[in-house]
Amino acid sequence: MLHPHWLETFVALAETGSFTRAADKRSLTQAAVSQHVRQLEQALGPLLIRRPRGIELTPAGHALLGYCAEMEQAGHRLQCWLSDTEPTRGELTLITPGSIGLALYPLLLDLQAAHPGLRVRHRFGPDSEVLESVLSRSAELGLMTYRPEDARLAASAFVEEPLELVLPRGAVADCWEDLVALGFIDHPDGQAMATRLLSRHFPGNPGVGGLPQHGYVNQIGLILEPVARGLGFTVLPRYARQAFAQAEAVRATECAVPVMDTLWFVHRAEWSLTARAEHAMAYLRERMPGALAAGL
Missing domain, CATH: 3.40.190.10 (Periplasmic binding protein-like II)
Incomplete structure (x- = not known):
């Protein structure tokens, strides 16, 4: 097991580049710094090259320094999880x-x-x-x-969030043929959402799979872009339409039996x-x- 004190000494040595400065930073003797490094090298192999003007980390030394940084971050995350008494920190x-x-x-x-x-x-x-x-x-x-x-x-x-049939501004969807003429803008949940809503809006319809597909978008914030340009219709939850930057360019139709x-x-x-x-x-x-x- 790597002792935390050894790791703290190694980080200080890597940061300062000097056994003397690392000893001062850790309030240790140089002999203690050397002993900590020696214990680590016995477990992990050579960690640094000693040069007249300082030290150079070996690849294993760089790996250990990265490990120390990860451990510090993990400790910080642990403190965040445990410090649950402050609601706004x-x-x-x-x-x-x-x-x-x-x-x-x-x-x-x-x-x-x-x-x-x-x-x-x-x-x-x-x-x-x-x-x-x-x-x-x-x-x-x-x-x-x-x-x-x-x-x-x-x-x-x-x-609660209703599904909406969203059309280009000015378009109509009074019958299934209107949807066929518009074309469908699909998205990752598009087929499932459209099936649920349109089965109530147009009972007995031939099925979403038979609609001409005029586009597919997998980014929630962009699904309504082609609809706003008049390229087709789609089915989305209401909050997606309300958050759309060009909300005035699209409109949602009312469904007699909403899907919520x-x-x-x-x-x-x-x-x-x-x-x-x-x-x-x-x-x-x-x-x-x-x-x-x-x-x-």
């Missing part, structure tokens, strides 16, 4: 689907701007990635479009949430239009 990790993420991210930036000690790490991902990230604890909080059945996860309803998805906050059930995560959840519930009451 430390790192908040969150992963969400793209549509709701577009709506939440500006709110999270507002929260961070109000509390400089808070660091927000927000990733976009599909439900499968949200599930994996929360289970592996690479993200403390996630949002999913369904309530997971995994007993390791706790879930609470956050907000409930979005769920999820986290590991075995461990208490940090104060940061609790605060962020309450903050988002207060500021997100239509958010559901906690505990549902």
